[in-house]
Amino acid sequence: MNDTASPDSHLQSLAELDQIIHAPARLMILTYLYVVESADYVYLMRLTKLSWGNLATHLGKLEEAGYVKIEKEFQGKKPHSTIRLTEKGRAAFQVYKKSLQQILDDLPD
Amino acid sequence: MSDPISLREAEKKAFTTLHNDGLWDIMIGSILLIIALAPGLSGRLGDFWSSAIFLPVWGVLYLVILWVRKSVVAPRLGSAQFSQRRNARLRKLTILLILVNIVALVLGSLVLVLGWTSGWLVPALFSLILVGGFSLAAYWVDMNRLYVYGLLAGMAPLAGEWLYRQELASHHGYPLTFGITSGVIILVGIGMFIHMLMHNPLPTPEV
Numbered sequence: 001m002n003d004t005a006s007p008d009s010h011l012q013s014l015a016e017l018d019q020i021i022h023a024p025a026r027l028m029i030l031t032y033l034y035v036v037e038s039a040d041y042v043y044l045m046r047l048t049k050l051s052w053g054n055l056a057t058h059l060g061k062l063e064e065a066g067y068v069k070i071e072k073e074f075q076g077k078k079p080h081s082t083i084r085l086t087e088k089g090r091a092a093f094q095v096y097k098k099s100l101q102q103i104l105d106d107l108p109d
Numbered sequence: 110m111s112d113p114i115s116l117r118e119a120e121k122k123a124f125t126t127l128h129n130d131g132l133w134d135i136m137i138g139s140i141l142l143i144i145a146l147a148p149g150l151s152g153r154l155g156d157f158w159s160s161a162i163f164l165p166v167w168g169v170l171y172l173v174i175l176w177v178r179k180s181v182v183a184p185r186l187g188s189a190q191f192s193q194r195r196n197a198r199l200r201k202l203t204i205l206l207i208l209v210n211i212v213a214l215v216l217g218s219l220v221l222v223l224g225w226t227s228g229w230l231v232p233a234l235f236s237l238i239l240v241g242g243f244s245l246a247a248y249w250v251d252m253n254r255l256y257v258y259g260l261l262a263g264m265a266p267l268a269g270e271w272l273y274r275q276e277l278a279s280h281h282g283y284p285l286t287f288g289i290t291s292g293v294i295i296l297v298g299i300g301m302f303i304h305m306l307m308h309n310p311l312p313t314p315e316v
Contacts (some may be wrong), residue, residue: 018177027114031114031119032119032123034116034119034190035119035120035123036120036123036189036190036191036192037189037190037191037192037193038189038190039123039186039187039189039190040188040189042184042185042186042187042188042312043126043127043185043186043187043188043189044187045312046126046186046187046309047122047123047189052312052313068262070206089151097114100114
């Protein structure tokens with residue numbers, strides 16, 4: 001534990017966290033995608049309690065960052081999307097988790 | 110060191126969310142129902158057929174559950190593929206449950222061959238096997254209610270034997286005690302299924 005770190009350095013560390021992941025909704029989405037191989041929209045919606053539109057917006061940002069891959073297909077006549085974490089997303093999540101843990105551990109009591 | 114993001118809890122929630130629809134509870138309850146109904150049928154059908162007749166019933170029920178899961182549950186709860194670790198645990202569970210069944214079969218045969226059917230040994234062994242099987246299942250699939258089902262099912266042979274010895278029930282009390290146990294589990298399953306339907310309406314279709 002680093003007891004000599006100033007409060008400013010902690011705030012600086014917070015600012016350096018991956019801001020794509022740092023949004024609560026996207027952190028939730030990535031956490032669940034990290035523990036499953038793949039999931040569809042409805043499942044993520046139920047788990048995260050996000051609305052359809054909100055989920056689509058956040059997934060769009062994650063896809064843009066290259067953190068998730070969205071595969072669209074048709075099940076009969078209905079469109080169906082399968083979402084999975086990319087290797088880049090998995091690595092970014094691991095770095096984020098480690099950094100957050102470090103920041104929390106370094107915070108003074 | 111505290112973990113700000115519990116991946117284990119997230120994985121557990123991800124798994125149980127998809128399996129809290131009550132369908133497997135209905136299946137488990139219906140499997141236990143055979144123990145309640147078989148003694149009553151054995152007089153007419155014989156010991157073998159009174160049990161074997163339930164196999165096609167289970168087969169049909171299993172197919173119905175798969176159909177309900179695909180056409181009623183999946184559109185409401187969605188679907189996911191789980192990690193290799195979770196799939197490995199499910200495979201281990203299947204193997205363990207098969208082993209438990211083989212042990213039960215061997216012990217049951219030994220007891221019959223040795224003629225120990227009149228004491229408390231059979232209900233005690235049966236009880237242990239049920240508690241052990243359900244506890245293993247509860248542990249491997251992270252579903253705490255299976256521990257309760259295990260206790261309920263484990264008490265059934267002992268309570269049944271006691272009722273039988275008090276001349277309060279026939280057939281070692283199994284129709285009564287297993288009837289109640291399976292009824293409770295099936296009712297819980299139906300309750301969970303209705304709860305799932307009420308709290309998870311069909312979402313707006315993807316566009």
